[in-house]
Amino acid sequence: MRRLSRRDFLKLGSIISGGVALSRFAPKQALTQPSASVPGPNILIFVFDAMSAKNLSLYGYHRRTTPNLERFAQRATVYNQHYSAGNFTTPGTASLLTGLYPWTHRAINTGGPIARAVADHNLFRALGSSYYRLAFSQNFWPNYYFGQFLPEIEKILSPASFSVIDQIISVKFGADLVDSHRAFGDLLFQDGPASLVFGVFDKMLLYEAVARASAPDYPGGSNGIPHTENYPIYFQLKDVFDGVRATLESLMPPSLAYIHFWSPHAPYMPTIKFDSLFEDGWAPKPKPVHALAGSDFRSVRHMNYQRQKYDEYVANLDDEFGRLLDALDARGILDQSYVVITSDHGEFFERGVERHLTPLMYDPVVRVPLLIRAPGQRSRQDVYLPTDSVDVLPTLVHLSGAEPPDWCEGKILPAFGGVEDPERNIFMMDAKYNRAFLPLTRASFGMRKGAHKLVYYMGFKQYQKKDKFELYDLDRDPEELSDLYSESSPLARSLRDELLAKVREVSGKPAS
Amino acid sequence: MSRYFSRLPTWAQIAPVYAVIVLIVYSWTILWFFWRMPGWLYYLNAGEILMAYAYSMATNFVESLVVLSGLLILGIALPKKWFCDVFVARGAALVMAGLGYMMYLGDQFKNTVDFPKLALQAWTVAVAVVGILLIVFLAGRISIIRRVLELLADRATVFLFISIPLSTLAMLVIVARSLI
Numbered sequence: 001m002r003r004l005s006r007r008d009f010l011k012l013g014s015i016i017s018g019g020v021a022l023s024r025f026a027p028k029q030a031l032t033q034p035s036a037s038v039p040g041p042n043i044l045i046f047v048f049d050a051m052s053a054k055n056l057s058l059y060g061y062h063r064r065t066t067p068n069l070e071r072f073a074q075r076a077t078v079y080n081q082h083y084s085a086g087n088f089t090t091p092g093t094a095s096l097l098t099g100l101y102p103w104t105h106r107a108i109n110t111g112g113p114i115a116r117a118v119a120d121h122n123l124f125r126a127l128g129s130s131y132y133r134l135a136f137s138q139n140f141w142p143n144y145y146f147g148q149f150l151p152e153i154e155k156i157l158s159p160a161s162f163s164v165i166d167q168i169i170s171v172k173f174g175a176d177l178v179d180s181h182r183a184f185g186d187l188l189f190q191d192g193p194a195s196l197v198f199g200v201f202d203k204m205l206l207y208e209a210v211a212r213a214s215a216p217d218y219p220g221g222s223n224g225i226p227h228t229e230n231y232p233i234y235f236q237l238k239d240v241f242d243g244v245r246a247t248l249e250s251l252m253p254p255s256l257a258y259i260h261f262w263s264p265h266a267p268y269m270p271t272i273k274f275d276s277l278f279e280d281g282w283a284p285k286p287k288p289v290h291a292l293a294g295s296d297f298r299s300v301r302h303m304n305y306q307r308q309k310y311d312e313y314v315a316n317l318d319d320e321f322g323r324l325l326d327a328l329d330a331r332g333i334l335d336q337s338y339v340v341i342t343s344d345h346g347e348f349f350e351r352g353v354e355r356h357l358t359p360l361m362y363d364p365v366v367r368v369p370l371l372i373r374a375p376g377q378r379s380r381q382d383v384y385l386p387t388d389s390v391d392v393l394p395t396l397v398h399l400s401g402a403e404p405p406d407w408c409e410g411k412i413l414p415a416f417g418g419v420e421d422p423e424r425n426i427f428m429m430d431a432k433y434n435r436a437f438l439p440l441t442r443a444s445f446g447m448r449k450g451a452h453k454l455v456y457y458m459g460f461k462q463y464q465k466k467d468k469f470e471l472y473d474l475d476r477d478p479e480e481l482s483d484l485y486s487e488s489s490p491l492a493r494s495l496r497d498e499l500l501a502k503v504r505e506v507s508g509k510p511a512s
Numbered sequence: 513m514s515r516y517f518s519r520l521p522t523w524a525q526i527a528p529v530y531a532v533i534v535l536i537v538y539s540w541t542i543l544w545f546f547w548r549m550p551g552w553l554y555y556l557n558a559g560e561i562l563m564a565y566a567y568s569m570a571t572n573f574v575e576s577l578v579v580l581s582g583l584l585i586l587g588i589a590l591p592k593k594w595f596c597d598v599f600v601a602r603g604a605a606l607v608m609a610g611l612g613y614m615m616y617l618g619d620q621f622k623n624t625v626d627f628p629k630l631a632l633q634a635w636t637v638a639v640a641v642v643g644i645l646l647i648v649f650l651a652g653r654i655s656i657i658r659r660v661l662e663l664l665a666d667r668a669t670v671f672l673f674i675s676i677p678l679s680t681l682a683m684l685v686i687v688a689r690s691l692i
């Protein structure tokens with residue numbers, strides 16, 4: 001064999017490096033949609049960030065916040081006791097997308113990733129490449145998961161799509177989406193920003209674009225348009241819904257589209273039409289301030305005002321969503337699709353807590369909507385047994401004709417092939433101040449069983465790091481005002497033992 | 513054309529000014545990086561944190577070259593006597609004042625809610641630009657300021673021996689990870 005000369009070596013090196021560089025521009029097989037001879041239905045998942053079931057007229061709230069969801073529900077299956085496994089975006093969304101509880105996927109911190117050992121356990125992979133898989137989240141955090149799932153998603157839309165200006169650079173970094181999102185989105189171009197030259201110019205461009213945006217529908221003009229909080233993205237609801245509509249209309253079945261709207265997450269910014277819609281003087285019955293409410297205490301009056309704004313924003317969102325559904329219906333897309341409507345967590349305006357950054361596990365912050373419409377479904381069906389966000393993945397996999405994966409911690413939902421089990425335990429948890437790699441030492445757990453909900457606060461200094469339990473009967477006391485927990489109650493002891501056994505089982509060091 | 517390029521400063525003049533740019537741009541990012549890191553330690557491993565830093569270094573490298581390019585263009589555009597002959601002092605002064613102003617602007621964008629109206633009004637920007645130009649003018653005129661700036665810039669060149677190799681390595685890692 002001829003010895004490689006220096007010149008040959010340089011030639012070879014340049015050919016290889018050129019090939020690697022050009023490979024990026026080569027057409028990718030995965031970006032083309034598969035053409036099935038008999039296409040199955042689409043799966044369209046709409047997630048509304050921070051939408052509490054307690055504030056929806058669909059579920060009996062006295063303010064008429066969701067007339068369009070009610071209309072949609074007439075042709076869908078409505079889950080009346082559906083819970084998110086987490087009480088903020090990171091664990092709630094991760095559980096929805098993985099079918100795993102937060103103690104397993106370990107996306108427990110604000111903006112934290114799914115544990116590397118289980119990142120391939122996800123909806124996109126479970127449904128497989130027979131679907132064209134698209135993901136869009138205005139909330140920046142789920143985009144870390146999309147990056148982790150990347151080989152399984154054909155198209156990831158920028159979180160700033162359909163917004164005033166799409167200035168997100170990290171989406172350009174192809175295979176390294178997670179790290180580039182982390183660096184650009186969480187540091188360099190984040191508020192601050194850490195990039196002194198590009199970051200400051202980026203912010204100036206953004207604010208200039210916002211100032212110039214035409215927003216006649218909003219009370220404060222361009223200053224009153226909605227925006228995200230964990231990364232500055234400014235948008236008008238109608239633009240986002242128009243963009244999503246156009247995107248969905250371009251899909252060919254079978255496609256999976258995961259659409260995660262920022263709204264109705266704070267800041268609550270309804271249009272003029274909905275601003276002041278609920279200035280009705282109504283105030284809910286005050287509830288006692290909780291020991292874990294934290295120092296960021298707000299007055300009842302302030303929280304009632306925030307609740308009103310939230311309700312108005314939900315009504316605004318519902319109106320836009322109704323417009324989207326009508327457009328999809330007119331194009332026949334709804335009848336070709338399973339449509340899932342849900343949320344990653346709820347929202348809270350009571351007990352001294354505003355919004356959802358709380359260890360508390362009361363229904364407003366963990367009970368979320370779930371509606372599923374099968375292709376061609378014409379009548380409403382109601383499910384009253386408690387269900388969980390980890391159930392969505394196995395249900396959709398089952399509906400696609402495949403077996404739900406073994407690793408999944410959820411069950412197929414009743415009405416879509418699942419068995420109604422009144423004795424089943426539904427779990428929810430919060431451990432945002434716990435390190436993701438270590439055993440859980442400070443966390444709150446909720447367990448719903450039948451009509452009862454047991455809450456366990458573990459390791460909180462407000463309770464001298466001693467175990468603290470609360471028990472509610474949600475049939476008799478839906479506002480969770482009477483704590484029934486007593487060591488002398490056989491029911492309380494039985495539920496406590498069950499929950500503690502589960503916590504002992506899952507709170508150790510996670511798989512690495 | 514060669515008339516214009518003859519106005520370009522020599523490498524011996526460019527290096528100290530570039531070092532000042534590097535010192536400011538990289539330090540600002542490092543400060544924020546360490547402010548952000550305690551939160552990351554909850555859920556990122558060392559490799560992931562290093563990757564975030566690699567992106568930061570690569571961005572800083574490009575930023576510093578952009579700023580340097582701006583100075584070199586000024587050097588070509590302005591009369592030699594005004595800028596090129598006192599490149600180290602006036603360049604360093606311009607970099608310090610200009611990037612200092614960018615730091616002030618960056619500080620105005622600390623949260624998404626407040627629109628930094630005052631800082632972005634035309635008259636406040638104009639006042640800042642006049643102030644910066646005055647500093648640059650004085651830096652070339654007052655010998656003590658000029659000497660101090662030249663001394664500082666000269667001392668800063670040591671950072672180039674760290675930043676350039678590390679940034680090059682960071683860029684290679686990013687290109688490799690993004691492509692493959």
